[in-house]
Amino acid sequence: MFRKTFNNLPRLSQLYAVPARLQNTQAAQAPTPAEPEDIDVIEQRILKHPDYFQVNNLFTVRDLFNARVHYGHKEGSLDDRMRPYIYGSRLGHLIFDLDKTASHLRDALNFAAHIAFRDGIILFFNRNAINAHLVEKKAMEAGEFSHTRFWRGGIFTNANVQFDAVTRLPDLCIFLNTQNNVMAQHTAVRDSAKMAIPTIGIVDSNCNPNLITYPVPGNDDSPAAVELYCNLFKEAIWRGKRKRRELLGLPPLDETQFKSSRSRSSKGKSG
Amino acid sequence: MSLRVLSLNLLKNNRNFLQNAVRNSKGPGAQALAVAPYATQVTVQATPAAVQKQKVSKAMKAYLERAKEHDDFMKTQDLEFQIGKRHLANMMGADAETFTQEDIDEAIAYLFPSGLFDKRARPAMRSPEEVFPARKAAEFDETGRPFHSMFYTGKPNFFQLLHDIVEETNKLYDLEERMLRRGNKPDENQKLETAGFQLLPKDQLERVLVEHIADIEYQNFTNAMDRLISLPYSYKSKAFIERYLKPLIDQSKQLEVPKPKIDEQGRQYITTYECLRKTARADVTVRLPGTGKITINGQDISYFSSEECKEQLLFPLNYSEMLGKVDVEANVEGGGPSGQAGAIRWGIAMSLRSFVDQEMIESMRLAGLLTRDYRRRERKKYGQEGARRKYTWKKR
Numbered sequence: 001m002f003r004k005t006f007n008n009l010p011r012l013s014q015l016y017a018v019p020a021r022l023q024n025t026q027a028a029q030a031p032t033p034a035e036p037e038d039i040d041v042i043e044q045r046i047l048k049h050p051d052y053f054q055v056n057n058l059f060t061v062r063d064l065f066n067a068r069v070h071y072g073h074k075e076g077s078l079d080d081r082m083r084p085y086i087y088g089s090r091l092g093h094l095i096f097d098l099d100k101t102a103s104h105l106r107d108a109l110n111f112a113a114h115i116a117f118r119d120g121i122i123l124f125f126n127r128n129a130i131n132a133h134l135v136e137k138k139a140m141e142a143g144e145f146s147h148t149r150f151w152r153g154g155i156f157t158n159a160n161v162q163f164d165a166v167t168r169l170p171d172l173c174i175f176l177n178t179q180n181n182v183m184a185q186h187t188a189v190r191d192s193a194k195m196a197i198p199t200i201g202i203v204d205s206n207c208n209p210n211l212i213t214y215p216v217p218g219n220d221d222s223p224a225a226v227e228l229y230c231n232l233f234k235e236a237i238w239r240g241k242r243k244r245r246e247l248l249g250l251p252p253l254d255e256t257q258f259k260s261s262r263s264r265s266s267k268g269k270s271g
Numbered sequence: 272m273s274l275r276v277l278s279l280n281l282l283k284n285n286r287n288f289l290q291n292a293v294r295n296s297k298g299p300g301a302q303a304l305a306v307a308p309y310a311t312q313v314t315v316q317a318t319p320a321a322v323q324k325q326k327v328s329k330a331m332k333a334y335l336e337r338a339k340e341h342d343d344f345m346k347t348q349d350l351e352f353q354i355g356k357r358h359l360a361n362m363m364g365a366d367a368e369t370f371t372q373e374d375i376d377e378a379i380a381y382l383f384p385s386g387l388f389d390k391r392a393r394p395a396m397r398s399p400e401e402v403f404p405a406r407k408a409a410e411f412d413e414t415g416r417p418f419h420s421m422f423y424t425g426k427p428n429f430f431q432l433l434h435d436i437v438e439e440t441n442k443l444y445d446l447e448e449r450m451l452r453r454g455n456k457p458d459e460n461q462k463l464e465t466a467g468f469q470l471l472p473k474d475q476l477e478r479v480l481v482e483h484i485a486d487i488e489y490q491n492f493t494n495a496m497d498r499l500i501s502l503p504y505s506y507k508s509k510a511f512i513e514r515y516l517k518p519l520i521d522q523s524k525q526l527e528v529p530k531p532k533i534d535e536q537g538r539q540y541i542t543t544y545e546c547l548r549k550t551a552r553a554d555v556t557v558r559l560p561g562t563g564k565i566t567i568n569g570q571d572i573s574y575f576s577s578e579e580c581k582e583q584l585l586f587p588l589n590y591s592e593m594l595g596k597v598d599v600e601a602n603v604e605g606g607g608p609s610g611q612a613g614a615i616r617w618g619i620a621m622s623l624r625s626f627v628d629q630e631m632i633e634s635m636r637l638a639g640l641l642t643r644d645y646r647r648r649e650r651k652k653y654g655q656e657g658a659r660r661k662y663t664w665k666k667r
Contacts, residue, residue, distance in 0.1 A: 039321040121416055123423055133437045136430075140420045147423050149430060155423060162425060166333035168415030170423070249319025 042247060043118055053113035053239045056106050058232050061098045064105075067228035069218040070096045072205030082205050085217035094205045101218050105229075108200040108214040109236040112172060115198075116144075116240030120171030123147060124233075125188055127180050131226040135176055138230035141258050142237045145170065147188070151180070156191040174233055175201035177220035178212065185211075202229060328415030338409075348399035355396055372397070428480040429488060436495040439508045446504050457503040468516040470496055475517070528632065531625045534558070543621045548613035548644055551606030555618025559626050561598030563588075567615065568602060580612035587620040587640050591627050613644060 046052045064070065072078075072086065072094030085104075087097035115122060122144040126135040132148035139146035147155075152162070159167045173192045178201045180186045185208060192199045193211045201212035202220040209215035219225045238255065245252055359378045360367035375396055385393040411417045419427040421434075450457070471479065473489045484492075499505060500512060531539035539559045546553040565584070567574040575581050588594040599619055603611045620640040624632050635641055649658035656662050 036319055036322045039323045042321050119414065119416075133434065133441070136421070136434050137438075145417065145420055145423055147421070149424050152425060155425065165337070166330045168328050168330045168411065168417075247319065247321040248323055249321075 039244070039247065046117070047114070051106075051110060053110065053117075053236065053243070055109035055113055055236050055239070058109060058235055059102075059105070059228070061102050063228065064098050064101060064218070067224045068222045069101060069225045069228065070098050071219045071222065072096055077206040079206055079208055081209055082203065082207065082217060086205065096205070096217050096219070101216060104214070104216045105218070105232070108216050109232055111198070111214055112174065112200060112233055113236040113240040115172045116237040117244050118171075118240075119244065121145060121168065122172045122174060122237060123170035124174050124176065124230075125186060126176040126226070127186060128177050128221060128226075130221075131176065131223055134223065134227060135230060138227075138234050141255075142234040143241070143253075143258050144237060151187050153187065156188065156195045156197070169195060170197060173197055173199045175199060175212070176226050176229060178203055178207045179220075182206075200233075202226075327413050328411075330411055330415040331409070331413045334409045334411075345399055345403070348403070352396070352398055359396070426480075426482050426484065426488075428482050429484050429492075432480065433491065433495060435511070436492075436499055439511050440495075440499050440502065443499070443502045443504045443507060446507060447502070450504070458506070461506045463500060463506045463509060463512065465500055465516065467519050469519055471515050471517050476515070528624045531559070539626070541622045541625045543618045546614045546618035546621070548617060549606045549610030549647060551603060551610035551614040553601050553603035553611065553614040553618050555615055555622055556600040557619060557622035557626070558598040558600070560596060563595035564598045566598075566600045575608055575612055577608060580608050583609070583612040583616050584619070587616055587623060587635070590638060590640065591623050591631055591635065593623060593626065597623070597626065616640075617643065 070087070072082075074092055075089050075094060078086070078094060085096055085100050087095045089095060112122065122142070124135050124139040124144065124146040126132055126146075126148045135148055136146045155162055156169055159169060173188060175186065175189065178186055178189055189199065189201065189211050198213040199211070200214040200216065201207075201209070202218050203209040203212060203215045204218070204220045207220070209217070216229075218229075242252060356370055356375060357367045359375060359382075360370040362382060363374070363378045365374060379394055379396060383394045387393050410419065410422060417423070419431070421427040421430045424430050447457075470493055473484065473486075476489065476492065477483055496512070496515060499508065505512065529541060531541045534540050538561070540556055542554060542556040544554045546555055565572045572581055572584065575584065585594065588597070588599075599615075601615045601618065603615060605611075606614070617640075620635060624635070624641070627635075632641075651657055654662075
């Protein structure tokens, strides 16, 4: 629906010449409209701003380090396409260059916030059983969607048959890990590319970043790291949503209501 | 139902739209505050800085179309049903306004008698709501955004259930750790009693969730629930666990042995009614102490002429070593000798439960004495001499 308009979204790393952690967090000036505008116009205008949702103040490189984002897999499993993001190796394990990771993550967060601002549907993926519950919970808290289970083929490519009705597909897929198992990539990565759905993916040193729109090199296994990613994306999404409601003059949503996962558990569907 | 909810939503949106329009007409004077330059802080303003065009997604349009089609269809079906009902009422000379479904069934059975064995194959007339299955309501709002966070898995209710189980388990883990640190132990008295209960079987769970689940998914559910139940503090999640437990009624009912009553002569007795075998039906009274007297329809054991039938009758008494210690009285009707003997045998065995110990009851159960024999006569087939036997046939 609004995929085309994102072509002119500048990447943060290109705009900021200074190192990420020294970035300016001052408020940028936006023109004040005299009369209510159409939200579409605002959506277009804020794209020109390099960091409208101030995602650069969400985290520091030290946060990444503390959450063990820099740990890669063993040297032997390195995918050659991940070589540019590797800092070096220690005791046979690869270490990510966190400066590069940070700039990629900021791009990704910015993009996620813009999608959320435009009322997009955001779908979280994760096939690692240890982190599955965490991801589902965080997706609920963000008021968004999750898929941490076996991927039935054709959910995107054959959606109208799979769901027995015309179905709106997600506008952004966030992969907390891009592998289905150690050997194979998640089919949804390929399917999103087929359906022109933009993707954000945490790519570890053994993953292929080619089909991911916004790859973020980093550790995709440790619960601490996954929790950090989830919290960052959640906050970015909420910034986008809050801003939209504010511009439309709607009262802010009660964000704690999304935390009670039980409320919808036994909802019947016949009608 | 679904449509009603939907129209309510649309109404709400229209109201929003109206409000926006009103705000627009206020003009620039009302614009008191500037828009915050970025979204880290939220300011609620008197007037919105932006308006949104009402968009209805393709998904919702398609759903509305389908819902309308279905509604029209149901409307015509209902009309036809009302006319049919009126016709029937007129034919039966009854008032069409007070003609109930029961009357309809009676009228059809009278006017269109059918020799078909299967009741579902006979002619019937029911209201269209009963005949046509209910349709799923829309699972997304008018922008096409699904309601459920796990919508894209295709089985949102089931995976939500698994999510909830893990949520409970994690809660109990936390609790256990806190208690351990404080040196507390789980309360043995409050321990969750799951004997006599079982997890919901797959088909019932499917009905609760309104979703089809695969065998392996059901296995995941049972594994997760077993793990939750086995935790030392599982009694804290009792309310949650009990929602997915089902009492084993049949077994527990059979375990209950009736207490013997006392008759005028001060003897203990127990009567078992409805002892069935083939087409025979009996009620059996066993009295303790006795001399081994057996009365069947006023006669003694010579009521049965064949040896096998007598053996059948005596088997439970022999087995439980009560022969000669109890008196048996039986009233039996219907069926042939073997059916009657079988019915009385079952009745004696069931009654004897009250006079023997638990071990013997279990032994009798394993010997098959307490099991009802449901076998019936098999029908004769055409082209055959009997149920299985074929006519004599010689090729040359």
